[in-house]
Amino acid sequence: AYEIYQCDWSSDVCSSDLHGMQLRKEGKDEYLYFCDQLHGLVCKRTLKGEEVWTLGYPTESDPYKQKGFVGGNIPYRPTNVAIAANGDVYVGDGYGSFFINQYDKNGKFIRSFGGNGKDPGQLNTPHGLIVDSRSGYETLLVADRGNRRIQRFTMDGKPMEVIEGTLWPCHFHEHNGELVVPDLQARVTLLDKNSKVIAHLGDGNLNPQQFLQARVKPRSEFTPGKFITPHGAIFDHTGNIFV
16 A cells, blocks of 8 residues: 655645655654754654654854854754654765764764865765665765765764766665665666665766757657656666666
């Protein structure tokens, strides 16, 4: 059986511009984690929409104590979350200041890492992330979209490796050891258990200027089987991919 979650809780402050969402089973119960990137909120809710906790601007983090170029706080616009086995929550500030912010299962701040830049460990639009345990231990994969790469971190934020093969990676989903990566530059990439490219699916062969133009064309002009700006992708329980 399937249930559809719209997250249209109009009376809730964390509902006006939801971006990333994750459904997670914890014990006998299931919870939804999601980001309101417009208002800078990260929420944990029951399936009925009841609040467990809501995280706002990361005032506990030293980088966010800086002042922005207009004298206010530096931007914070979270785009996606990932949750470790111990319940730690990792929040990608993908449209804000490009840090990853880590919290414990109760929403207590632990650390920030990343930040804007091109060097290993630095990020530019960390749009999506996933806790990767395929090797038998947990690491954090980050879709470092603006730097056109994927980065792997330890769970305490230390850079481990750069994974090539994507153009503008957006997010991840795993099934039987394989990862599907929606790539905003007109294709979807499959990675094997060693994070090597298996295939690029539906490659529209569009450069950034072309796909930004193509996405506003009439639907009748779309090419069947070719992507323009795939922003999310998941496997179902049998391995089919929805984009």
